Amino acid sequence: MLFANNPRMNEFEAAALPHLNDIYRTAARVLGDRTRADDVLQDVYLQAWKSFDKFETGTNCRAWLFKILFHTINHYRRKWLNIRMVKESQEILQTAAAADPPVPEHITDQDLLAALNQVPQDFRSAVLLVDVEEFSYKDASAILGVPIGTVMSRLSRGRKLLRERLAEMARQYGILHDPKEGRSA
Amino acid sequence: MNRPKFGESACEKTRRYMDAYLSNELLVETTHDLLQHLESCPECTAELEARTRLRSRLKAAVKAQTAPPHLPVLVRDKLRNSQRGRWRFYAVPVAAMLVLAAVIWVRPIAGPLPGIADRAAQATYIQRVSATVAQVFRPGLCDHIHCAFFRVYPQTPPDIHEMEAKLGEEYKALLPLVGPAVPEGYRVVLAHQCTYAGRRFIHLTMRKGSDVISLVVTRKNPDETFRALSPAAGAAGVPIYQASAANYQIAGFESDGYLAFIVSDLTGAANLHIAAALAPAVRQLLS
Numbered sequence: 001m002l003f004a005n006n007p008r009m010n011e012f013e014a015a016a017l018p019h020l021n022d023i024y025r026t027a028a029r030v031l032g033d034r035t036r037a038d039d040v041l042q043d044v045y046l047q048a049w050k051s052f053d054k055f056e057t058g059t060n061c062r063a064w065l066f067k068i069l070f071h072t073i074n075h076y077r078r079k080w081l082n083i084r085m086v087k088e089s090q091e092i093l094q095t096a097a098a099a100d101p102p103v104p105e106h107i108t109d110q111d112l113l114a115a116l117n118q119v120p121q122d123f124r125s126a127v128l129l130v131d132v133e134e135f136s137y138k139d140a141s142a143i144l145g146v147p148i149g150t151v152m153s154r155l156s157r158g159r160k161l162l163r164e165r166l167a168e169m170a171r172q173y174g175i176l177h178d179p180k181e182g183r184s185a
Numbered sequence: 186m187n188r189p190k191f192g193e194s195a196c197e198k199t200r201r202y203m204d205a206y207l208s209n210e211l212l213v214e215t216t217h218d219l220l221q222h223l224e225s226c227p228e229c230t231a232e233l234e235a236r237t238r239l240r241s242r243l244k245a246a247v248k249a250q251t252a253p254p255h256l257p258v259l260v261r262d263k264l265r266n267s268q269r270g271r272w273r274f275y276a277v278p279v280a281a282m283l284v285l286a287a288v289i290w291v292r293p294i295a296g297p298l299p300g301i302a303d304r305a306a307q308a309t310y311i312q313r314v315s316a317t318v319a320q321v322f323r324p325g326l327c328d329h330i331h332c333a334f335f336r337v338y339p340q341t342p343p344d345i346h347e348m349e350a351k352l353g354e355e356y357k358a359l360l361p362l363v364g365p366a367v368p369e370g371y372r373v374v375l376a377h378q379c380t381y382a383g384r385r386f387i388h389l390t391m392r393k394g395s396d397v398i399s400l401v402v403t404r405k406n407p408d409e410t411f412r413a414l415s416p417a418a419g420a421a422g423v424p425i426y427q428a429s430a431a432n433y434q435i436a437g438f439e440s441d442g443y444l445a446f447i448v449s450d451l452t453g454a455a456n457l458h459i460a461a462a463l464a465p466a467v468r469q470l471l472s
Contacts, residue, residue, distance in 0.1 A: 009264065009265070012264075013261070013264075013370070017257060017260070017261075017370075020252055020256065020257055020260065021251050021252050024251075024252035024256065025247055025248065025250045025251070025252070028250060029247055029250075034253075038253075038256060038259075041252070041256065041260065042256075042259060042260055042263050045260045045263065045264060046263055046264065046267055049264050049267065050267070107242075109242070109245070109246035109249065112242060112243055112246045113246055113247070116243065116247075127243075128247065130208055131208075131240050131243060131244060132243060132244045132247045132248065136208075136210070137208065137210050152205070155204060155208075156204055159204055159236075162239075162243070163236075163239065166239075
């Protein structure tokens with residue numbers, strides 16, 4: 001109660017708390033674990049508050065929080081050690097220009113999220129930042145701390161893997177027939 | 186980004202640049218070339234539509250997930266605790282001086298706050314604090330301190346259905362009323378029927394960090410009324426009465442069969458404002 005009306009704290013809460021849902025759901029999707037997302041989110045806000053003096057009012061608070069989020073995730077990732085890192089060789093794989101398998105129409109949101117969870121974490125992060133949170137390549141590059149070219153390759157690979165996983169799921173459910181099977185029949 | 190030359194292998198190039206086009210990251214000239222190809226290629230157009238649909242569906246599916254309701258409260262708690270940590274170094278001597286001044290100059294009314302497990306000390310504390318307000322305010326104040334204040338809150342607050350079930354059919358309509366009446370940032374963390382000193386209460390608790398607001402409702406005992414007092418405000422013809430004890434502000438109003446209280450550690454005016462926002466609808470519901 002003694003500190004309840006600290007104007008700097010009020011300023012921080014007004015700037016940062018409206019983005020709590022965005023930060024939480026990205027953390028939950030990247031980590032694939034809501035409990036860990038809870039912990040990470042609390043750390044993100046604590047870190048953000050500690051460095052709020054360095055934050056320039058009027059700049060993009062949302063991008064700043066996402067940057068702290070990915071910094072925190074990387075910290076946790078080293079701590080947990082069980083989350084697979086993507087090797088650079090995988091990153092620079094050229095996306096095949098051949099037509100992708102068609103994405104089935106009758107797929108549920110749950111299927112979509114399950115397919116997204118199967119995409120390696122670094123690729124998934126790029127997809128979440130650009131396709132879901134609508135950051136520009138430049139912002140995503142600053143948030144992830146990687147060059148724009150890496151964001152583009154991760155994004156391209158992530159989207160392609162997502163489409164492939166969905167098509168695979170659809171084949172398992174019998175919604176979509178394997179084109180090879182079709183040809184051989 | 187270099188401008189690709191569309192022409193030979195145009196489908197291959199279009200698909201390679203399709204994702205950047207969807208992210209609005211292509212140069213104007215490249216976008217023009219890509220769109221020109223799309224006009225004459227139904228396969229690539231279909232592919233673009235499929236990717237656009239997938240992107241929108243993915244966005245909607247991910248955005249449908251929201252943070253659990255307890256999380257903003259936890260975050261605020263952590264922030265405020267960390268803030269206290271920052272100030273601890275110099276707050277200790279200042280606090281010591283304030284305590285000393287209070288001991289010397291102020292007659293202690295409430296005394297120290299008892300521990301969460303010390304029921305006997307809690308009862309004494311409640312009795313001491315409530316003794317300073319008119320009898321009719323005491324049920325609301327006592328139940329607030331007993332039920333909302335001396336409580337360890339679950340990490341995950343019950344969901345809306347659980348709260349409705351605990352309030353029962355008769356009172357569950359109180360839930361949607363409280364949200365718009367309390368200041369921004371407060372969330373309902375508890376809603377149930379409870380008993381204190383043999384009396385039944387309907388109790389809704391809203392929290393923002395360590396700050397707590399209660400709406401407490403109880404059936405009137407015979408001759409129990411605020412009418413002997415002077416109202417502090419009125420809302421749509423409902424007189425609202427006010428009192429304070431220690432750090433607590435109490436605002437009360439009544440219907441034919443019920444007494445209702447807003448109790449909080451806000452300022453008196455803020456507490457009265459919440460009571461005024463709620464009184465007409467709550468009274469109608471209880472009538």
